[in-house]
Structure formats: structure tokens, C-alpha cells
Amino acid sequence: MAQDFLPGMESSAISVLKRAVELDQSSRLQESLVCYQEGIQLLLDVLKAVKDESKKVHYREKIKGYMDRAEQIKDHMNKLKEEGKYHEQVKIADNSTGFSYESLFKPYIRDGLTEVWVEDPYVRHVHQLYNFLRFCEMVLKGPCKVKTIHLLTSKDEERSSQQVSALAEIRQSLQSENVCLDIQFSSTIHDREIRFNNGWIIKIGRGLDYFKKPKGRFSIGYCDYDLRECHETTVDIFHTKHTKTT
Structure with a gap:
């Protein structure tokens, strides 16, 4: 056989x-x-x-x-x-594909990962909130048992209720998976950074929002982010033995 x-x-x-x-x-x-x-x-x-x-x-x-x-x-x-000298750089070209969160982050979702920090000023509009949700789903599917995800973002003053409501729904959904979502807002946040407590630090020039809008609701790439075209951006990957926790 x-x-x-x-x-x-x-x-x-x-x-x-x-x-x-x-x-x-x-x-x-x-x-x-x-x-x-x-x-x-x-x-x-x-x-x-x-x-x-x-x-x-x-x-x-x-x-x-x-x-x-x-x-x-x-x-x-x-x-x-x-x-303390580890550094890789990945350049994502304009209109390129194959850079879903799974493809980009999978190599680092391992080695006893239990806590994640996401600092991104733009988790506000509907598509950005969906991006963050997809990121959380990707973390949950990893081989490690993540217990806490921290999000630091800026508040959408024009659509604050929509943003707060969506994040509250994500938090509640994560709770059902025994994952705590800690949400903090900052009016001065600018840098974009994702940190894992296994030492990996990933900085993406555009944060999580590096995907282009799909051509239609029934076009290739609408559901599968590996097939979604990207904006040009740079990804810098570091490793430190002392991951910042606050």
C-alpha cells in the first residue's frame, strides 16, 4: 500500500x-x-x-x-x-502573493510560545479588525498553547463604538478558547511591532494591514490570504533573550 x-x-x-x-x-x-x-x-x-x-x-x-x-x-x-545579533529582512514586493499570516509567522509560532504582543496603530476599520481576527486565528492554530494576546492600538474617534464592539466580540470569542485578549489604546502609538515571548520580534512596515483590497467578494484571494495581493512593505525579524513585556 x-x-x-x-x-x-x-x-x-x-x-x-x-x-x-x-x-x-x-x-x-x-x-x-x-x-x-x-x-x-x-x-x-x-x-x-x-x-x-x-x-x-x-x-x-x-x-x-x-x-x-x-x-x-x-x-x-x-x-x-x-x-543578540539575529536579524532577518523580508521584502514584500507590490502586488506579490504568498504572504499570508500563516506563511509569514508560522516559523516563529513554536518553542513554548504562550504570550503575544501586537502594537499596531491601525486596528480600527472593518478590514483591519478582520486582519487582527485572522492573526488571532493563526496564533490559535499554532502548535503552542498561547494564553494571552495583548493589543495596543489607537482609538477610532469617528467610529469608536464599531471598533470597541468588534474588539469586545473578538475578546469574548477568544475567551471561549481559553485565551485572554488584553486591549489597550494609545493616542501616541506610531511603531508597528509583534513580539512573542519565545524571543521573536517581527516589525512590519505596514503592520498587519499589508494586503490590498480584493477585486470583488467572489474573487480569488478574498478568503485565502496567500492568494491576496500585497502592498510593498518590509518585514524585519529579530530575536532577543529578553522580550519586553510591557
Whole structure:
């Protein structure tokens, strides 16, 4: 039975590892490490299913090469983290796709994450409130058990009741998932920053609002943010052993 699925397993492994190499070459280390780890596991599954001994030798060599590279990346990242010098930058081009919250944040939603801070002055209009809701959903789907999400934003003076009502609904919904949403307002907030208590800090030039308006309610990209066109923006990723908590 395993032989029937072998071509698909091989194809999946090749696809993930190709992406790992591309990210590696672009110096997007944390993302490449996650892809290497996923790809290696897929190749191990292929190795278990392969019967031909020559193919087994081939896959063992491939797995060893990818494992060695993954270990090199991990050691290099740990050194940079210890020295407080870790920094990656991702440039999102105008009209580009493939940058959903899941794609962008998935590599960092791990390692014992339990608390998240979102500082974004523009969580006010309806589409921005939906963006924040989608971000919360993405966090909930992660492998870690997040207990608290903090939001610091500015108040919409023109539509204050709509903003407050929407955030209250999000808070209530998160409570049903045993997650506390702490909401604070500031009239002077300007910077946009997302912090995880596992040490990762992500700064996006446009905050969470980097997606373009879809062409219509029934157009591709309306539901799947990976297919939604983006505005041009820059994402800076840092790591610190001492994450700010206030």
C-alpha cells in the first residue's frame, strides 16, 4: 500500500526541500530551518517505504546532507541569538502573493510560545479588525498553547463604538478558547511591532494591514490570504533573550 503513495511522498519532500534551499539562499534562516526539518521527515517516510536498496542508499545520502545543513543553520542561529545579533529582512514586493499570516509567522509560532504582543496603530476599520481576527486565528492554530494576546492600538474617534464592539466580540470569542485578549489604546502609538515571548520580534512596515483590497467578494484571494495581493512593505525579524513585556 505504501508503494502506491510513494510518488506523492517523494514529490512533497522535493517541493518542501526545494523551498528550504530557496529560503536558505535568501538568508531567511528560521523559515528555511523549518522547511528542512519538514522535508527531512518526509524523506525519512519515503526511505521507510522504498524497497530498492540502491534507492535507499541515495535517500540516506540526501537525508544526511540536508540534516548537516539544518544543523549548521541551527548552530549559526543559536550563536547569533546568544550574541543578540539575529536579524532577518523580508521584502514584500507590490502586488506579490504568498504572504499570508500563516506563511509569514508560522516559523516563529513554536518553542513554548504562550504570550503575544501586537502594537499596531491601525486596528480600527472593518478590514483591519478582520486582519487582527485572522492573526488571532493563526496564533490559535499554532502548535503552542498561547494564553494571552495583548493589543495596543489607537482609538477610532469617528467610529469608536464599531471598533470597541468588534474588539469586545473578538475578546469574548477568544475567551471561549481559553485565551485572554488584553486591549489597550494609545493616542501616541506610531511603531508597528509583534513580539512573542519565545524571543521573536517581527516589525512590519505596514503592520498587519499589508494586503490590498480584493477585486470583488467572489474573487480569488478574498478568503485565502496567500492568494491576496500585497502592498510593498518590509518585514524585519529579530530575536532577543529578553522580550519586553510591557
